[in-house]
Amino acid sequence: MRNRNGIFWGLFLLLSAAILVVSQLHLITYTFSFWTIVATIFLAAVLIKSLVYFAIPGTVFSLAFLAILYAKPLGIMALTPWTILGAALLISIGLSLIFRPLLAKKRPWLRHHNYGGHWNGKEYVNFDSHADPDVETVSDSDVNVYVKMGSSIRYVKSDDFKKADIDVSMGDAKVYFENVKIQDSAVINVKASLGGIELYIPKNWNVIKEIDNNLGGVSEVGFSDVAADSPSVTIRGLVSLSGLKINYI
Structure with missing residues (x-):
């Protein structure tokens, strides 16, 4: 995570410097x-962060907004913003399907899959967008939730919860941690692209947020009630054109 953040900020500062220098030297005939x-x-910044995290929707839509912003110098004024955004949506879906094997190498919990669902460690789970929400109770220390063009609900019950990996693309997931015990600390990794994630967590958890937000929204509902012996839970990851809601229960 730290290495990726270093790469991101390094590239971002270099690109920002280049843009400022070029704009001040008037090397481009078009005035910005x-x-x-x-x-x-x-x-x-959104583009670079999406590339670092291999987030296809964030990459495509940042390029789409840049195309809208520079439609005149690019000579694409004939394309309306809605046309560009519609094309970006189709391209995002297409590239996500094409590069799924490559993305699976970067996300180990996606390696066991078929075209009808994903492997959660015990069984294949359907992600048909027209099916009813997939509901399951998980009793493992490590929890994997993957949703693509569908909806999932997970009830986590564990006496030694350590980690959860939640990946949502063009869908939504609700994960309940109310029946969970943590010995010391735990990590919840989230990645949302064109989707939504809702976390229901005990209000006595000491939540540490390390979330990168690319054109998305992160919100909290309720209030935490942290004590001296409260377990520490780090929520980290990327929210790209999506929403993450943390509900304290």
């Missing part, structure tokens, strides 16, 4: 406004 440059730097 201050806010256009600011938006460009922001979208460039």
Whole structure:
């Protein structure tokens, strides 16, 4: 994680410096406004972060917004913003399907799969977008949740919870941790692309948030009630064009 953050900030600062120098030297005949440059730097940050995390939707949509922003110098004024965004959605879905084997190498919990679902360690789980939500109770210390174009609900029951990997793409997942005991600390890894994740966690957990947000939203519902002996739980990952809601229960 630290190495990826270092790569991101290094590339981001280099690109930002290049944009500022080029804009001040007037090496480009087209004149850009201050806010256009600011938006460009922001979208460039989203693009680089998405590339570092192998997030295809974030990469494609950041390029789409850049195309909308620079439609005139690119000579694509005939394309409306909705046309570009619609094409970006189709491209995101297509590339996600094509590069799924490559992405599985970067996400070990995706390696066992077929076209009808994913392997959760015990059985294949369907992710048909037209099916009812997939509901399951998990009693393992390490929990894997993968949703693609579907909906899943997980009830975690563990006396020694250590880690959860939650990956959602064009779907939604709700994970309940109310019947969980933590010996010392635990980690919840989240990755959401064009989807939503809802976490229901005990309010006495000491939650540490290390979440990268790319054109998404992170919200908290309720209040935490942390004590001296509260377990530490780190929630980390990437939210790209998606939503993450943390519910304290």
